[in-house]
Amino acid sequence: MVPHNTLKSSVARTTAFRTGVARYKRSSLHYWGLLPSARSLSSTTRQPDVRIIEVAPRDGLQNLKQLVPLGVKVELIQRLAETGLKDIEATSFVSPKWVPQLADGHEVMQESLRFSKSQPGMGSLRFPVLAPNAKGLQRAHAAGVKEIVVFCSATEAFSKSNQNCTIDEAIAQARAVTKDALALGIMVRGVVSCIFSDPFTGPTAPSEVLRRVQQFIDMGCYEVGLGDTLGVGTPKDTQTLLEVLLRDIPADKLAGHFHDTYGQGVGNVYRAYEMGLRVFDSSVAGLGGCPYAPGAKGNVSTEDVVYTLEKAGINTGVDLDKLVKVGQWISEQLGIPYGSRVGAALASKSRQPSTGSSQPAKKEAVAPKRKWEVVKDTGEYRVSRSGAVLKVTLTRPKNGNAMTDAMLESLTELFKNLHKDPSVFHVVLEAEGKFFCTGMDLSGNSELSDMSREYNYYEKVAGLFEAVDRVPQTTIALINGPCYGGGVGLGFACDVRIVSPKARWTLSEVKIGVSPAVISKFLVREWGSSMAREGMLSGREITPTELWRIGAVHQIVAEGETLESRLESYLSQLERAAPRAAAVNKELSRRAWLQPESKAQTDLVQKAFHAMVAKGGEGEHGIEQLFRNKNKLFSWQDFWARRNPFANPIYQEPRE
Numbered sequence: 001m002v003p004h005n006t007l008k009s010s011v012a013r014t015t016a017f018r019t020g021v022a023r024y025k026r027s028s029l030h031y032w033g034l035l036p037s038a039r040s041l042s043s044t045t046r047q048p049d050v051r052i053i054e055v056a057p058r059d060g061l062q063n064l065k066q067l068v069p070l071g072v073k074v075e076l077i078q079r080l081a082e083t084g085l086k087d088i089e090a091t092s093f094v095s096p097k098w099v100p101q102l103a104d105g106h107e108v109m110q111e112s113l114r115f116s117k118s119q120p121g122m123g124s125l126r127f128p129v130l131a132p133n134a135k136g137l138q139r140a141h142a143a144g145v146k147e148i149v150v151f152c153s154a155t156e157a158f159s160k161s162n163q164n165c166t167i168d169e170a171i172a173q174a175r176a177v178t179k180d181a182l183a184l185g186i187m188v189r190g191v192v193s194c195i196f197s198d199p200f201t202g203p204t205a206p207s208e209v210l211r212r213v214q215q216f217i218d219m220g221c222y223e224v225g226l227g228d229t230l231g232v233g234t235p236k237d238t239q240t241l242l243e244v245l246l247r248d249i250p251a252d253k254l255a256g257h258f259h260d261t262y263g264q265g266v267g268n269v270y271r272a273y274e275m276g277l278r279v280f281d282s283s284v285a286g287l288g289g290c291p292y293a294p295g296a297k298g299n300v301s302t303e304d305v306v307y308t309l310e311k312a313g314i315n316t317g318v319d320l321d322k323l324v325k326v327g328q329w330i331s332e333q334l335g336i337p338y339g340s341r342v343g344a345a346l347a348s349k350s351r352q353p354s355t356g357s358s359q360p361a362k363k364e365a366v367a368p369k370r371k372w373e374v375v376k377d378t379g380e381y382r383v384s385r386s387g388a389v390l391k392v393t394l395t396r397p398k399n400g401n402a403m404t405d406a407m408l409e410s411l412t413e414l415f416k417n418l419h420k421d422p423s424v425f426h427v428v429l430e431a432e433g434k435f436f437c438t439g440m441d442l443s444g445n446s447e448l449s450d451m452s453r454e455y456n457y458y459e460k461v462a463g464l465f466e467a468v469d470r471v472p473q474t475t476i477a478l479i480n481g482p483c484y485g486g487g488v489g490l491g492f493a494c495d496v497r498i499v500s501p502k503a504r505w506t507l508s509e510v511k512i513g514v515s516p517a518v519i520s521k522f523l524v525r526e527w528g529s530s531m532a533r534e535g536m537l538s539g540r541e542i543t544p545t546e547l548w549r550i551g552a553v554h555q556i557v558a559e560g561e562t563l564e565s566r567l568e569s570y571l572s573q574l575e576r577a578a579p580r581a582a583a584v585n586k587e588l589s590r591r592a593w594l595q596p597e598s599k600a601q602t603d604l605v606q607k608a609f610h611a612m613v614a615k616g617g618e619g620e621h622g623i624e625q626l627f628r629n630k631n632k633l634f635s636w637q638d639f640w641a642r643r644n645p646f647a648n649p650i651y652q653e654p655r656e
């Protein structure tokens with residue numbers, strides 16, 4: 001198999017620099033800035049000194065529960081390519097049942113190849129994909145793939161849990177796939193996972209890693225990636241392992257794939273570079289994560305790797321400024337804080353006004369601040385209006401915004417009456433102070449302590465949650481801080497959640513001997529049964545990242561950003577949403593969840609379908625404006641100026 005040109009030159013350079021004291025000393029001098037940087041010596045067209053394989057589109061996205069749209073994946077790949085990255089692991093050809101996120105592998109691949117062929121200077125892009133078995137290879141080949149990745153674990157326990165087979169079985173499968181791939185002219189790269197440790201059985205013997213690397217090379221893999229799946233390895237561990245491997249394996253056959261769970265990713269890359277490795281996997285914004293280290297950071301971020309190597313005079317061929325913009329963009333698309341340390345630092349620096357420059361600082365275009373008009377203030381909550389948006393603010397910060405009986409009654413009334421208000425399309429629920437809401441007021445004034453009136457109290461609590469859940473408008477909870485008990489339920493009875501990194505959720509009821517009875521159905525609906533049950537049984541604090549991963553939280557604001565600014569951009573997206581269709585969509589998703597395959601569900605699907613083409617309806621208007629009048633800026637408020645979008649709903653009230 002003829003290796004790729006870039007690979008050839010990298011191999012030649014690597015061979016020249018093969019392990020040795022002279023090279024190590026030279027790298028160290030570069031690192032401490034004692035030698036002029038390679039970049040300053042070279043022309044910009046110089047071949048990179050390292051090959052960075054960007055893995056965000058595959059490894060970075062694969063564990064996300066929230067399905068990332070095809071368009072975002074394709075745009076991510078294109079934006080990454082525009083930074084100078086030449087190797088982008090595009091997707092996986094594995095069972096969509098295992099990894100639903102990457103079920104669109106064929107389309108991603110086709111779009112990426114189209115881009116590579118049609119854009120000037122992009123012809124040398126490489127898009128390796130994961131294809132662990134014969135079916136995967138077949139699908140990859142059909143999609144035009146030129147390079148695949150096969151893998152195994154260095155440890156038995158992880159192999160059984162991750163691939164459901166022994167290591168030898170995984171190797172046998174990889175061998176068969178490699179043979180077929182090579183016959184088709186497809187290059188094959190191997191990856192060995194758990195090089196330092198197994199989540200179940202602990203440290204990995206370097207001799208086991210060597211054995212598997214050797215097997216991959218013997219079967220025809222041109223290179224083998226060393227995967228620190230748990231992200232536990234330190235630079236010293238990297239050195240110890242490489243000392244064993246490099247006795248038998250040339251450095252140009254090895255690549256580093258480090259995770260950043262303990263913040264060691266960049267250190268490991270640099271130590272591996274010093275020992276002769278020239279190929280590294282990394283992920284923009286540090287996307288990805290280890291399912292065995294919940295809450296931990298994922299792959300080492302490409303921004304951090306590029307910064308470290310470039311500062312050491314090692315040419316990566318990547319434009320760091322452009323890469324940071326990609327990191328910010330994808331984090332925004334996914335609604336998560338920007339996960340690269342270097343990226344976040346550079347991004348915040350570029351926001352600072354320049355102090356040393358004689359040029360006047362460029363004025364940022366500031367979005368006009370939305371004006372809110374207060375329409376009601378009970379002392380316990382405040383209601384304000386801005387255009388088609390109604391905002392309810394809980395204003396008992398000194399009491400953790402706990403809900404009094406009076407609040408339950410009056411808020412229920414407010415939400416119940418909203419379907420009569422044709423001018424409100426969206427409702428925002430937010431809170432003042434440290435907490436979002438600490439649940440029902442337990443201070444002694446509440447009826448909760450009066451058991452003889454328990455039934456009445458139930459009606460009040462259930463009434464509020466039903467009213468919030470059933471309101472036809474789109475509801476957005478802006479969660480500023482910790483939530484307890486019914487306060488958790490309040491956020492999850494809403495449609496959308498935009499949260500601060502300070503938000504936490506605690507189903508504390510179990511710790512005071514009560515149950516999240518009323519709110520349990522919202523928790524199970526939004527979190528899934530397993531997560532909700534565990535939360536209800538443990539009463540432990542749950543973090544934004546945990547809920548974002550399962551798709552129950554939609555956006556987490558970044559450090560230095562406000563909930564208001566995220567709300568503003570979300571509301572501008574909602575401006576395009578037709579209110580009556582949105583109300584029907586809410587009901588469609590509720591029935592699909594509560595009554596799947598029932599008559600009630602089928603009836604509504606049919607009615608919704610017919611409503612799409614009804615004379616004088618939103619559908620007719622929307623299609624006419626967009627396609628016939630070519631008017632993208634039409635307003636749903638104008639369309640509904642004299643009528644109520646929520647009158648005579650096609651779904652029946654009450655429904656059960």
Ligand SMILES: CC(C)(COP(=O)([O-])OP(=O)([O-])OC[C@H]1O[C@@H](n2cnc3c(N)ncnc32)[C@H](O)[C@@H]1OP(=O)([O-])[O-])[C@@H](O)C(=O)NCCC(=O)NCCSC(=O)C[C@@](C)(O)CC(=O)[O-]
Nearest residue numbers: 399400402438439440441442484485486508516517518519
């Ligand atoms: C939240 C922390 C950790 C703050 O811990 P902290 O140290 O008290 O915090 P703080 O110093 O910031 O103080 C917050 C203030 O808010 C008060 N506060 C706070 N929460 C409530 C409350 N619910 N009712 C009445 N007052 C409350 C709290 O007592 C304190 O008042 P202060 O002592 O300064 O006068 C603590 O106060 C706490 O554990 N609160 C109880 C949280 C809780 O268990 N909520 C569940 C309520 S039951 C419920 O919601 C039932 C439901 C709806 O789920 C049933 C169903 O679904 O069927």
